[in-house]
Amino acid sequence: MRVATIATLSVLTLLGFGSARAAGGPFEPTLQDIQANVFTPGCALAACHGGAMQANLDLREGQAFSFLVDVPSVEVPTAVRVAPFDPDNSYIICKLENCPWIVGNQMPLIGGPLPQTTIDVIREWIQMGAPEFPAISVESESWGRVKSIYR
Numbered sequence: 001m002r003v004a005t006i007a008t009l010s011v012l013t014l015l016g017f018g019s020a021r022a023a024g025g026p027f028e029p030t031l032q033d034i035q036a037n038v039f040t041p042g043c044a045l046a047a048c049h050g051g052a053m054q055a056n057l058d059l060r061e062g063q064a065f066s067f068l069v070d071v072p073s074v075e076v077p078t079a080v081r082v083a084p085f086d087p088d089n090s091y092i093i094c095k096l097e098n099c100p101w102i103v104g105n106q107m108p109l110i111g112g113p114l115p116q117t118t119i120d121v122i123r124e125w126i127q128m129g130a131p132e133f134p135a136i137s138v139e140s141e142s143w144g145r146v147k148s149i150y151r
Helices: 002-015 031-042 064-068 091-097 116-127 140-149
Strands: none
Touching (some): 031 064, 091 116
């Protein structure tokens, strides 16, 4: 029964039934998916936010969270790069949407602006609190078994 439930949930997830995909988003609003679909292929390039760390921002895998969440922007020190639960006051969103008050250029420089559906996934991740790792849900009877193992 449990295997069938996991298999069904996996298939539904792959088909896009859940959060951003169900709403038409291109991928899930998790840092891992944003990393794989936005930061690594388009931002963490050697001359940009990879090894060169333009604007003191490292968007390489394993580094992005600590350089983004609750960190002031170098360009606009009064702005936070990612303000958890507040995408409208997150500088990264302004850089992606080309707000009139940003310093420098709209990002990303290479490949042109991101589609709004992609930016909306990043907004959703921020609105969810910008967690480093996705939340894990455990059935109540499973949790009881896990607790009993460690007693």
